[in-house]
Amino acid sequence: DGGITQSPKYLFRKEGQNVTLSCEQNLNHDAMYWYRQDPGQGLRLIYYSQIVNDFQKGDIAEGYSVSREKKESFPLTVTSAQKNPTAFYLCASSTRDRPNYGYTFGSGTRLTVV
Amino acid sequence: AQKITQTQPGMFVQEKEAVTLDCTYDTSDPSYGLFWYKQPSSGEMIFLIYQGSYDQQNATEGRYSLNFQKARKSANLVISASQLGDSAMYFCAMRRYIFNAGNMLTFGGGTRLMVKP
Numbered sequence: 001d002g003g004i005t006q007s008p009k010y011l012f013r014k015e016g017q018n019v020t021l022s023c024e025q026n027l028n029h030d031a032m033y034w035y036r037q038d039p040g041q042g043l044r045l046i047y048y049s050q051i052v053n054d055f056q057k058g059d060i061a062e063g064y065s066v067s068r069e070k071k072e073s074f075p076l077t078v079t080s081a082q083k084n085p086t087a088f089y090l091c092a093s094s095t096r097d098r099p100n101y102g103y104t105f106g107s108g109t110r111l112t113v114v
Numbered sequence: 115a116q117k118i119t120q121t122q123p124g125m126f127v128q129e130k131e132a133v134t135l136d137c138t139y140d141t142s143d144p145s146y147g148l149f150w151y152k153q154p155s156s157g158e159m160i161f162l163i164y165q166g167s168y169d170q171q172n173a174t175e176g177r178y179s180l181n182f183q184k185a186r187k188s189a190n191l192v193i194s195a196s197q198l199g200d201s202a203m204y205f206c207a208m209r210r211y212i213f214n215a216g217n218m219l220t221f222g223g224g225t226r227l228m229v230k231p
Contacts, residue, residue: 030216031216031217035221040123040224040226041223041224042205042221042222042223042224043205043221045218048218050216088157090157090159092159094217096216096217100147100164100166101161101164102147102149102151102161102164102207102209102219103159103161103219104161105158105159106158107156107157107158108157108158110157
């Protein structure tokens with residue numbers, strides 16, 4: 001079955017370290033997105049990419065970086081510049097061919113700074 | 115600017131009763147879409163229902179219906195015959211088209227629904 005795979009499910013990071021969250025989709029979707037969710041809060045957009053080799057900053061891009069070298073993959077790096085990285089991170093994808101379906105989401109990665 | 119507002123941070127409902135979750139939106143675009151997602155404690159986002167701005171009838175999907183009042187800019191989710199498994203966070207979202215960026219979803223802050231046995 002097609003879907004989005006996020007890994008790892010849980011991630012622990014020491015202060016000052018960079019970590020990379022994986023997001024892979026086999027839906028042949030053009031667009032991919034990264035959201036951050038803090039406890040009891042809504043989703044905030046970090047980065048998005050509409051096509052390969054192109055991506056745009058969202059509302060809270062500072063301290064994060066992404067790449068889109070392949071259509072299927074959109075990894076997110078949380079850098080040491082992100083001062084409060086502990087959160088739940090959701091990856092999503094969409095296709096312009098079926099806009100009424102909104103996004104397909106991965107199951108998320110819970111990042112904790114220790 | 116587009117904005118989605120969910121004014122109920124938390125709600126209780128008795129099992130088997132109906133419940134309405136509020137959502138208001140603000141947009142100047144004539145064409146837009148409205149979505150509801152469910153997020154259980156496991157964290158995944160589950161698509162529930164969609165309403166297009168030009169749709170003449172309110173959307174329904176099983177026990178879920180969307181009370182779309184375009185003039186009031188509201189898109190409330192109605193869950194009939196609540197079940198214990200409905201306990202979760204619920205997010206309203208609006209799709210807008212951004213030139214050179216494609217379709218984007220903006221999410222409300224969410225409502226936590228708790229179903230009492």
